Amino acid sequence: MRANCWYGKTVVSVEDVPDPQILNQQDAIVKITSTAICGSDLHLYNGFVPTMQRGDILGHEFMGEVVEVGRQVRNLQVGDRVVVPFPIACGKCFFCKDQMFSLCENSNPNAWMAEKMFGHAPAGIFGYSHMTGGYAGGQAEYARVPFADVGPIKVPNHLSDEQVLFLSDIFPTGYMGAEMCNIKPGDTIAIWGCGPVGQFSIRSAFLLGAERVIAIDEVPERLRMAEEGGAETINYREQNVYEALMDKTGGRGPDSCIDDVGMEAHGPAVIFAYDRIKQAMMSETDRPHALREAIMCCRNGGTISVIGVYGGFIDKFPIGSVMNRALTIKTGQAHVQRYMRPLLEMIENGDIDPSFVITHRMSLDDAPRAYDMFKKKEDNCIKVVLKPDWKNGAGAKDDNDTVIH
Numbered sequence: 001m002r003a004n005c006w007y008g009k010t011v012v013s014v015e016d017v018p019d020p021q022i023l024n025q026q027d028a029i030v031k032i033t034s035t036a037i038c039g040s041d042l043h044l045y046n047g048f049v050p051t052m053q054r055g056d057i058l059g060h061e062f063m064g065e066v067v068e069v070g071r072q073v074r075n076l077q078v079g080d081r082v083v084v085p086f087p088i089a090c091g092k093c094f095f096c097k098d099q100m101f102s103l104c105e106n107s108n109p110n111a112w113m114a115e116k117m118f119g120h121a122p123a124g125i126f127g128y129s130h131m132t133g134g135y136a137g138g139q140a141e142y143a144r145v146p147f148a149d150v151g152p153i154k155v156p157n158h159l160s161d162e163q164v165l166f167l168s169d170i171f172p173t174g175y176m177g178a179e180m181c182n183i184k185p186g187d188t189i190a191i192w193g194c195g196p197v198g199q200f201s202i203r204s205a206f207l208l209g210a211e212r213v214i215a216i217d218e219v220p221e222r223l224r225m226a227e228e229g230g231a232e233t234i235n236y237r238e239q240n241v242y243e244a245l246m247d248k249t250g251g252r253g254p255d256s257c258i259d260d261v262g263m264e265a266h267g268p269a270v271i272f273a274y275d276r277i278k279q280a281m282m283s284e285t286d287r288p289h290a291l292r293e294a295i296m297c298c299r300n301g302g303t304i305s306v307i308g309v310y311g312g313f314i315d316k317f318p319i320g321s322v323m324n325r326a327l328t329i330k331t332g333q334a335h336v337q338r339y340m341r342p343l344l345e346m347i348e349n350g351d352i353d354p355s356f357v358i359t360h361r362m363s364l365d366d367a368p369r370a371y372d373m374f375k376k377k378e379d380n381c382i383k384v385v386l387k388p389d390w391k392n393g394a395g396a397k398d399d400n401d402t403v404i405h
């Protein structure tokens with residue numbers, strides 16, 4: 001089969017690799033019809049995630065058709081159309097029983113690697129380094145899906161791939177980012193980062209009852225999409241974020257702040273240059289500019305929701321601000337399995353159509369160009385969907401799509 005493989009910093013290549021096979025009787029093989037590139041794939045692409053190996057197949061946002069199942073798979077049959085969640089979870093361990101699927105104790109065969117870095121290991125994740133299991137990802141024609149009875153959700157045929165694909169990650173992730181804010185009527189939520197996850201946090205915050213959402217970014221087309229979702233916006237290249245937020249909230253600060261940026265934050269301040277130098281020298285693995293700013297801006301007693309991805313250690317963490325002002329920090333990789341069904345119902349009810357976030361559709365063979373374009377934010381690129389069955393260089397299928405040649 002064809003698959004998009006990682007070969008080092010900013011090098012990916014679509015290659016012929018062996019087809020996946022059932023290795024365990026709880027596995028299913030899925031023929032992929034749509035797969036997406038995630039902001040967190042850029043952390044791998046940019047070389048910030050340790051334990052990647054040359055030839056690793058990328059991708060953790062995918063869906064398709066079940067073409068083979070192991071003997072112990074009960075809930076799925078060949079021919080079912082499914083979306084696959086990015087964390088791999090057994091459904092039976094201490095954490096899975098408590099619906100904390102991204103902490104599954106049975107799905108990460110390389111737990112020892114993560115224990116060295118984190119103290120304890122998180123669940124396995126598709127296409128996301130050997131520290132999270134070394135599983136082959138879904139930017140490919142086929143994928144092996146372990147614990148197939150637990151993760152994949154069947155989707156009805158009247159919904160298109162593009163409407164349901166993001167149940168695999170960015171919709172539940174953005175939603176959990178908003179849910180962790182424990183939103184009450186009248187709340188104002190500030191959101192750092194208007195990438196795809198930030199866009200879903202904006203819409204989820206409103207779905208959960210926020211009165212106002214204030215979104216912070218620098219990329220004009222992302223800010224425009226945030227405004228289309230009902231948010232007020234702050235361009236941090238043009239305005240001082242702290243002052244703008246105090247102006248908008250009567251000097252008190254937002255009730256909750258969501259960090260939808262993660263470890264590669266950009267920012268205008270001197271502290272950004274400091275973080276970049278330290279990150280480049282490997283003395284700090286993550287650049288936490290957005291997180292620091294979110295903490296300083298949040299109102300007393302408010303909540304900081306960290307859903308952007310961090311990988312290691314940060315510097316100059318304002319713990320004094322957190323402690324003295326009684327802030328609560330909540331965080332985690334999304335427990336996607338917990339959210340898929342209720343969010344699918346919202347899509348079916350017409351409360352939200354997640355396809356709004358897609359700016360580019362390309363063939364799987366175009367993955368190297370798609371990564372480059374996404375990294376550089378060229379051609380107003382916000383979210384790319386890759387189609388394994390499109391011919392290389394294929395572009396639009398209708399007038400609304402962006403044509404790529």
Ligand SMILES: [Zn+2]
Nearest residue numbers: 038040061169
């Ligand atoms: Zn993702």
Ligand SMILES: [Zn+2]
Nearest residue numbers: 090093096104
């Ligand atoms: Zn488990």
